[in-house]
Amino acid sequence: MKPPVYCLVSVKVRKERLNDARRQMRLLEKDVLSRAGCLQYHHLQNLDDPTRFTGYGIFASHSDLEAHFEMMKARRTGDDALDGIMDPDVEVTVQTMDRI
Structure with a gap:
């Protein structure tokens, strides 16, 4: 059995949208954990x-992590709930x- 794949993602959100960011991250966490x-x-x-x-995140395989990335990419495209939450000046x- 192959070992799982680990992923860390660092983001900065706009201060004025902090509560929205927390709410969206809680919803996202539930959704991703169900996959x-x-x-x-x-x-x-x-x-x-x-x-x-x-x-x-810890994913069972690289393909599971790639599926997660694709889901996140689709979710961020045109999603009004996420629009404007991220700080555009921070990568x-x-x-x-x-x-290992």
Whole structure:
């Protein structure tokens, strides 16, 4: 059996949309956790800068992680609920890792 794939995503949201961001992340977490191939998925809020979040996911395979990325790409395209939440001046970073 292949080991799972780990993913960290760092984002910064607009301060004025912080409550919207939290609500959307809670909804997203429930949705992603219900999908096949998702073993764990959480959003963590930075204590020093509450506008910064890290998404932490563990997926059963690279193909499950790719399916998650495709779902997120489709979800962000034209989604009024997500529109304007992210800070446009800060790049979203994604790290994909294997356990050693």
